[in-house]
Amino acid sequence: MARTRYFEKNDKAVVRRWQITLDGIRCHMGWGVADGVMRGSSMTLDDEAHALRHFTKxxxxxxxxxxxEVAPGTRRCGRRRSPIPRRTSGCSTWSGTATSTSRSPGTHAWS
Structure with missing residues (x-):
């Protein structure tokens, strides 16, 4: 029977996740950031005693x-949100228009 344990760490503005599964002589580890892609690796060890030592280590x-340690499917560490809302696309949130004819090369309307 496979045993899986889940862990989290609040690392400044990022919540890091890590999990480990012991399945006989195989040990699977996964890691990543919350709401991101998880990476992983697997090891096949010599015997179940060696796998258990590796798991606990x-x-x-x-x-x-x-x-x-956290329960499966829960988030213990809260993610800090940025106090400044982020724009999602280009300059669509800017008001007014800019014309390049009234400015010297290399300057922008929002400068």
């Missing part, structure tokens, strides 16, 4: 570096 390394 990796968990203790992550806990020492500040990760905390």
């Amino acid at each position: 990796k968990i203790s390394e992550k806990e020492r570096s500040g990760y905390v």
Whole structure:
């Protein structure tokens, strides 16, 4: 039976996620940022005792570096939001129009 444990770390403005699964002699690890793409790697170890040692060693390394265990599908660490709203496309939120004929080369209407 596979055992999976999930961890998170609030690293300044980014929530980092890490998970590890022990499945017999195989150990699968996944990592990434919240709301992002997860990366992963797998290892096949010599026997179940070696796999269990590797599993517990990796968990203790992550806990020492500040990760905390979370339940599957939950987010313990909150993500900080930027206080300044971000524009989603070009200059569509700017008011007024700019003409390049009244400016010297290399300057912009919003400068």
